[in-house]
Amino acid sequence: MSTSTQDYYGTLGIKKTAAPDEIKKAYRRLARKHHPDLNPGDKAAEKKFKEINEAYEILSDSKKKSEYDQFGKAAFEGGHGFEGFKTQDHGFGFSGADDIFSDLFSGFRQEHAPPRGTDLVTRLSISLEEAYNGVTKPITLTREVSCKACRGSGAESSRSCSQCKGSGSVKQNRGVFRLSQPCPACGGRGKVISKACKACRGSGSSVSTDTIKVKSPPGADTGSKVRLRGMGSGGVQGGPPGDLFIELSVKPHPEFKREGSSIYVDVPVTIIDATLGGKIKVPTLDGTVTMTLPPGTDSGKKFKLKGKGIPHRKSGTRGDQFAVIKIIVPKNISGKTKKALEEVGKAYGE
Ligand SMILES: [Zn+2]
């Protein structure tokens, strides 16, 4: 077990003059890094972990440390071999060890909690009007959910695990320490299935197709997401379900163009209205409004209709609409109209 060339100070990466808390700190850092549970199947990490433990056992004990400082590893060889005190429980001034390990393993215990179900992502297409007003739409979704009959446990009945006596953890020797580990027989649950659930044949989950109402608030845009907590896949072994994310996409509109919270709409006007000015009708997402066109309006001129754009999703503040004037030149005019326009042309020329 003990490597004859091992230098305990070197193993922990500390100086000979290191104070007890520095030794502990170095040990803690290295033990975390090389712990076999964090490096499964890594022989080098396992060897390193053993060396770290061995070094710490000596250097954290003032008596053994001074023997080691005087005689090197020879102090522990021969009749008083290192293996000798390995069998004893740790009581050599190892007060820090329990803390270190409760700390080290708190992370593992969490990992062995029943896993949460996966998050699901689905898409929903809405019209620009629906994005503007907000909408509630049904979607149909097939997903794995926790079995209702057994609440995801997979068991119709269960009994206490004999290996861990229902505690969910087992003690294991790891170098010089006895560590608490999740029980492999019951996966840390403390219970084993004695009779499988009939509804799910022991799997704990079932496939369910449901229609879910998705509420899209006013102001949604392509890429906006709606999150429905707990509507994702069911958790395993009683773990919580995941969430459902609905990614919205807003269909292009034939008439209105959207740019963020602004709406643009082309408004055709006659050459007469453009020249003389007048009341014109402008479509908005809220219905048609009447706008006064000033005389002498050029084609392409934009008029702002304040607050007629898309509301901001969070603040509710409305964007604006822009009416873009398009002058329509008359075609296929009658002889009478042509004559009248010729008169206008003459007057215009003067
Ligand atoms: Zn068990």
Ligand SMILES: [Zn+2]
């Ligand atoms: Zn079941």
